[in-house]
Amino acid sequence: MKLTGGSTITDPVRHSVVELLQRYVDSLDDDDLEAWPDLFLEDGQYRVLSRENLALGLPAPLMYYYSRGMMHDRVKALREALTYQPVYVRHILSTPRLTMSDSGEVHAQSSFSVYQTTEEGVTQLFTTGRYSDLVALTETGARFRSRTVTMDTFGVLNLLAVPL
Amino acid sequence: MTRDVSDKSTHWPAEDFTRVPYEVFQAQETQRTEQEKIFEGPVWNYLCLSVEIPNPGDFITSYVGRTQVIVNRADDGNIYAFVNTCAHRGAQLVRKLRGNAKSHVCAYHQWCFDHKGNLAGIPQIRGVKGKGGMPEDFDKASCGLKTLKVDEYRGLIFGTFSPLTEPLRDYLGDKMRVEIDRIFERKVKVLGYYRQRVPANWKLYVENVKDPYHAGLLHLFHVTFGIYRPTMSGRVFMELPRGHSVLRTADIDEKQDEVNKAYSGIDKYRKDYRLADPSMFHVEPDYDDKVTNMIMTIFPNVMLGQVANTFQTRHVRPKSIDGFELYWTYLAFEDDDDRALEGKLRQSNFVGPAGYISLEDGEAGRLVQSGVENRPRHASVVEMGGRGPIEDIDSLSTEVAVRGFWKRYAELMDEAVK
Secondary structure, X not given: OOOOOOOOOOHHHXXXXXXXXXXXXXXXXXXXXXXXXXXXXXXXXXXXEEHHHHHHOOOOOOEEEOOHHHHHHHHHHHHHHOOOOOOEEEEEEOOOXXXXXXXXXXXXXXXXXXXXXXXXOOEEXXXXXXXXXXXXXXXXXXXXXXXXEEEOOOEEEOOOOOOO | OOOXXXXXXXXXXXXXXXXXXXXXXXXXXXXXXXXXXHHOOOOOXXXXXXXXXXXXXXXXXXXXXXXXXXXXXXXXXXXXXXXOEOOOOOOEOOOOOEEEOOOEEOOXXXXXXXXXXXXXXXXXXXXXXXXXXXXXXXXXXXXXXXXXXXXXXXXXXXXXXXXOOOOHHHHHHHHHHHHHHHHHOOOEEEEEEEEEEEOOOHHHHHHHHXXXXXXXXHOHHHHHOOOOOOOOEEEEEEEHHHOEEEEEEEOOOOOHHHHHHHOOOOOOOOOOOOOOOOHHHOOOOOXXXXXXXXXXXXXXXXXXXXXXXXXXXXXXXXXXXXXXXXXXXXXXXXXXXXHHHHHHHHHHHHOOOOOOOOHHHHHHHHHHHHHHOOOOOOEEEOOXXXXXXXXXXXXXXXXXXXHHHHHXXXXXXXXXXX
């Protein structure tokens, strides 16, 4: 089978990237937020964009962190500083599409839904969206060089506290 | 004063508005009265920015209270606005939020309206094969769209339904115009929009932004990182008869011992709180006046805000008795260089639905709406800053601007209050 553009995704690479995507979801769904920044490179980038702004070609992000330090800061603020409604979180993830970039890193694209459940057990769909990732294959495993989240439900249900 | 049992108007327990009855946040019937007396009353409603519709034919959707309106620029370069309801059978006329159109044609029966809202054409007006059609004396001129009077100040577009509304310039007043000029004398551009569906009555957000007391107590980020502390130089001033206000904080004349005293026993000022990467704070300010926080509320429901080096309009759009959309238009200046623009993108982390500071205001709205549920006969206590006269104050330890809002609100809702 001929694959266009760059080299083929080998099974070990696929496994490593899928494992990263799954660990990402686990860190958020299991309230293991402290593990979340470490899934990125030290100078990794995390952005949440409104689908409306994206469609209009406007740059303002909902979240924009461009270092692992800023991600740790968000987690610390969620734990110690910010006032928001505590909810349980659940991600439902599609099968990712992986392609090799010319630089030897992996482009990954997947769709997701995030549900939130209140302390009294009421669940609602918080948003659907898409992850567009650039994943670096390091000696210690796959890490996000960048993760860009397109938020479909840009009429945000009150507020966005925990990363998507 | 005795109250007729059929009288649906709100009873205000205190003449100086130091008590706000919870029923104003939850009585279904207030919505219709507000639409008529407030939003369609003698007020200027914020619609959009001039830069959002730069060319003839450009249009954008906005709201006056719960009524959807279309704002568009005609070939004469002027801006016109109309209710987005076809004059024929009431269908929603314009079906896109934004765009450009030579005219507006209803999908249902193809009635066509010009940019000014005039009825321009009707299919089959003389019928088909000599039968049917509109009556001979049908008057197209009387079947235009319901229009608003539109006026503009410094690129901010406002509309009013009432012939009694004073000119926009006077409505804004001298004190507000100085603050609008400070930001909008430079040409702005839109960096993006944020939308939040807050599960609270819209007036709870208005209260929130007129309340500097909460800002130094709810928002740890404000406090700890020096964007806002009540010990900074602060002012609350009002255009009282019209219900507008400004809260302004500048990072001058602050003494550390006063900060320590104000926050003794309160865990919101954390000297030991450090960021691993504080670079989003290292953005060169656009102004050298040391203003770190400014929020203006123009009655009834728009805010112009500055937080650090971010500038926004916030349009509070009621959707139901216990829900509103907070619609942010996030701004930059036309002459910002790449560095300044990047700074504004970095500081977008302070504002919007996920913002370190503003996300908590959504939560505050939810908490109050939830707290007042089923308690219409009770009232909140608004005495911080004093009772009695509603006056400007050089302090942030006050809720006086909240009382200023309710005074104007009550006057419009119920003639008897005056």
